[in-house]
Amino acid sequence: QKEVEQDPGPLSVPEGAIVSLNCTYSNSAFQYFMWYRQYSRKGPELLMYTYSSGNKEDGRFTAQVDKSSKYISLFIRDSQPSDSATYLCALDRGAQKLVFGQGTRLTINP
Amino acid sequence: NAGVTQTPKFRVLKTGQSMTLLCAQDMNHEYMYWYRQDPGMGLRLIHYSVGEGTTAKGEVPDGYNVSRLKKQNFLLGLESAAPSQTSVYFCASSSTSPSTGELFFGEGSRLTVL
Numbered sequence: 001q002k003e004v005e006q007d008p009g010p011l012s013v014p015e016g017a018i019v020s021l022n023c024t025y026s027n028s029a030f031q032y033f034m035w036y037r038q039y040s041r042k043g044p045e046l047l048m049y050t051y052s053s054g055n056k057e058d059g060r061f062t063a064q065v066d067k068s069s070k071y072i073s074l075f076i077r078d079s080q081p082s083d084s085a086t087y088l089c090a091l092d093r094g095a096q097k098l099v100f101g102q103g104t105r106l107t108i109n110p
Numbered sequence: 111n112a113g114v115t116q117t118p119k120f121r122v123l124k125t126g127q128s129m130t131l132l133c134a135q136d137m138n139h140e141y142m143y144w145y146r147q148d149p150g151m152g153l154r155l156i157h158y159s160v161g162e163g164t165t166a167k168g169e170v171p172d173g174y175n176v177s178r179l180k181k182q183n184f185l186l187g188l189e190s191a192a193p194s195q196t197s198v199y200f201c202a203s204s205s206t207s208p209s210t211g212e213l214f215f216g217e218g219s220r221l222t223v224l
Contacts (some may be wrong), residue, residue, distance in 0.1 A: 004152075006152070008150060031209070032209035032210065036213075041217070041218070042217055042218070043114070043200050043202070043215025043216050043217050043218055044153070044200075044213075044215050045215065046212040046213065049212075088152065088153065090153075090208075092207075092208065092209030097155060097158075097168065097169075098155070098208045098209070098213070100152040100153040100154075101152055102150055102151065102152040103152055
């Protein structure tokens with residue numbers, strides 16, 4: 001069983017839709033949760049970072065962590081074509097070793 | 111405003127050949143990492159360094175070696191390339207532990223081993 005599972009998609013939605021991206025994990029020791037965004041042929045860039053359970057909002061983006069269910073989500077409101085990218089969840093298990101999900105490829109259609 | 115620079119960006123090797131990927135960062139970061147990215151596998155950590163002169167193994171270190179002789183550079187070597195090492199390689203750096211700080215990635219190096 002992989003430590004982190006993420007639906008690879010692809011996911012295609014119309015512009016303006018609310019997008020929900022999700023990851024599940026198996027190790028209850030994970031404490032820090034991140035979302036990275038990766039445009040085609042580019043390196044990933046940090047989008048959001050959360051600690052422990054709860055929600056964190058940054059503009060149109062909301063990161064949600066449910067530690068009891070071992071489930072993390074990223075919501076994108078009013079999605080834009082510029083949001084088209086691959087989104088990777090990343091979880092910390094200490095000692096400088098992030099564990100990344102497989103990434104979900106998202107396309108926002110104008 | 112270079113950030114993290116990887117060279118070369120593309121390379122084709124034959125099985126058994128050797129090569130070195132160079133990563134350079136100009137942000138004075140202590141931590142540096144080498145990842146590989148394969149379809150359906152996400153990013154997997156190969157080796158990392160927590161400071162000049164230090165290196166440590168990640169999840170998938172076999173077939174790779176690294177060196178961090180200078181703080182700003184992190185080299186990834188393949189001594190005898192195999193087709194299974196065909197991948198996109200990303201270097202990253204951070205000023206603190208990645209759990210509390212941001213990883214800055216390069217644009218990737220695409221390696222094909224025939």
